[in-house]
Amino acid sequence: MEASQVILKPVLSEKSYVLSAAGKYTFRVHPDAHRTQVRQAIESLFDVHVVDVRTLSIKSKPKRRGSTRGRTRTWKKAIVQVRSGESIPIFKGLEGAE
Numbered sequence: 001m002e003a004s005q006v007i008l009k010p011v012l013s014e015k016s017y018v019l020s021a022a023g024k025y026t027f028r029v030h031p032d033a034h035r036t037q038v039r040q041a042i043e044s045l046f047d048v049h050v051v052d053v054r055t056l057s058i059k060s061k062p063k064r065r066g067s068t069r070g071r072t073r074t075w076k077k078a079i080v081q082v083r084s085g086e087s088i089p090i091f092k093g094l095e096g097a098e
Contacts, residue, residue, distance in 0.1 A: 011077060058074060
């Protein structure tokens, strides 16, 4: 699997904004990707040194729209910590935006 296939998109939420100030960045990743693949993909795409990778699977939630019932998709999230002093450019404007 290539690096661009492992990292799908960044997760932009209030919690990810707070974590980005501490050097931790949140990404939506391929469901079959493991920690080593995530580490290698982040290091090759953004030219940073990864210190720690935490992965978790987000379970689907039941949703309703009128009488129609359904569920959201399950997906996988990775929280990546980079070496102090380094940052990922796509999160550059988020730090200190409080």
